[in-house]
Amino acid sequence: MGLTSREEAVWEAIEQWEEEYFIEGDKNTIYSLETSLNKAIEKWRPDLQERLFNTIDSLIFHSHAISQNSKYDKETTAKVLDFGRVFNSDINEIADMKYLTIDQLRFITNQQLAKQRLLSLAQGGFSGIGGLLTISLDLPLMLTINLRSIQLTAMTYGYDLYKPYELMLALKVFHVATLPKTMQKEGWKQLVMELNHIEDEWLMFDEKDSYKSTVWLQQPVKQIGKGMVLFLLRNKLIKGIPLLGITVGAAANYFLAKQVTEITHQFYQKRYLLEK
Numbered sequence: 001m002g003l004t005s006r007e008e009a010v011w012e013a014i015e016q017w018e019e020e021y022f023i024e025g026d027k028n029t030i031y032s033l034e035t036s037l038n039k040a041i042e043k044w045r046p047d048l049q050e051r052l053f054n055t056i057d058s059l060i061f062h063s064h065a066i067s068q069n070s071k072y073d074k075e076t077t078a079k080v081l082d083f084g085r086v087f088n089s090d091i092n093e094i095a096d097m098k099y100l101t102i103d104q105l106r107f108i109t110n111q112q113l114a115k116q117r118l119l120s121l122a123q124g125g126f127s128g129i130g131g132l133l134t135i136s137l138d139l140p141l142m143l144t145i146n147l148r149s150i151q152l153t154a155m156t157y158g159y160d161l162y163k164p165y166e167l168m169l170a171l172k173v174f175h176v177a178t179l180p181k182t183m184q185k186e187g188w189k190q191l192v193m194e195l196n197h198i199e200d201e202w203l204m205f206d207e208k209d210s211y212k213s214t215v216w217l218q219q220p221v222k223q224i225g226k227g228m229v230l231f232l233l234r235n236k237l238i239k240g241i242p243l244l245g246i247t248v249g250a251a252a253n254y255f256l257a258k259q260v261t262e263i264t265h266q267f268y269q270k271r272y273l274l275e276k
Contacts, residue, residue: 003276007102011273014266021262022185056220060143060171073151080155083108098158102272109156109268113261116149117254124253127227128246130234135227142223142253146260150174153261157268169194177263178219178256184263195271226252 003011077094084091087104091097097105123145127138150170151161159166172194176187226249233245 003273007273007276010102010106010269014270014273017266018188021266022188023182060147060174076148076152077155080108080112080152083111083156094155094160095158097156098272102269105157105272106265106269109153109265112152112156113149113265116145116152117257117261120145120257121250121254125246125250127253128230128233128242128249130230130232130242130245132231135230138227138230138249138253139220139223142256146178146257147174149257149261150177150264153264153268157272159268173264173267174260177260180219181259188263188267191267192270195274 080094080097081091084097084100087100088096091099100108120142123138123141127134127141147170150173154161154166154170161167161170172191176184176191179187230245230249233248234242236242236244238244
């Protein structure tokens with residue numbers, strides 16, 4: 001099945017985005033900073049690295065799996081289908097969403113992801129209050145919101161996350177979307193190549209690929225650093241409110257959510273068009 005003229009235009013827009021979005025690592029000053037941070041992490045004791053990998057891997061996987069079996073997930077699936085029925089009354093299950101046009105799918109996804117970014121903004125502002133409780137909840141809530149964004153996008157484009165491969169692919173999208181920006185280009189290429197091996201098993205942190213695991217560990221390290229900053233800003237009050245901490249927390253979480261949703265939406269658009 002060939003692409004329509006409109007789908008070809010979207011495909012070209014995705015290719016242009018790929019050229020403009022991804023940073024050439026060794027040609028960017030940020031690359032040296034991220035490389036230095038990665039070298040510092042590599043100096044940690046191997047047992048500490050492995051413990052962190054296992055903890056984060058388990059947290060991400062179970063957050064994803066639990067949300068897939070919750071009442072909220074069923075309600076979310078129903079809402080996605082309701083959105084689809086606005087354009088096509090014959091939609092009865094997630095796979096039927098593929099009958100919609102690319103512009104209809106883009107519209108539905110953009111509506112949902114905009115809400116997710118606002119939710120992340122609010123959650124980040126909440127963590128910016130600087131209390132131990134709000135800071136300790138920041139990482140799991142951040143993970144949940146961004147994983148939910150990927151789930152919503154996948155379902156909108158007609159992919160059933162109850163299938164093991166779809167679940168693992170969604171986790172891999174999250175992994176690439178949260179890599180340091182100068183190191184996302186290679187991850188994106190491998191993510192697209194993954195579509196040619198839909199029967200292969202894949203794990204979030206592969207012990208045979210410790211370099212990438214160590215690189216990805218920059219994200220939780222940055223989140224911990226953000227938490228420390230928010231804790232220090234808790235006493236910087238303006239009219240009794242830690243406005244600076246709230247602003248920092250909201251901005252940090254919003255821009256991470258924007259990065260995740262942008263890469264996620266581009267990926268599932270490209271996948272949809274590749275299959276056509």
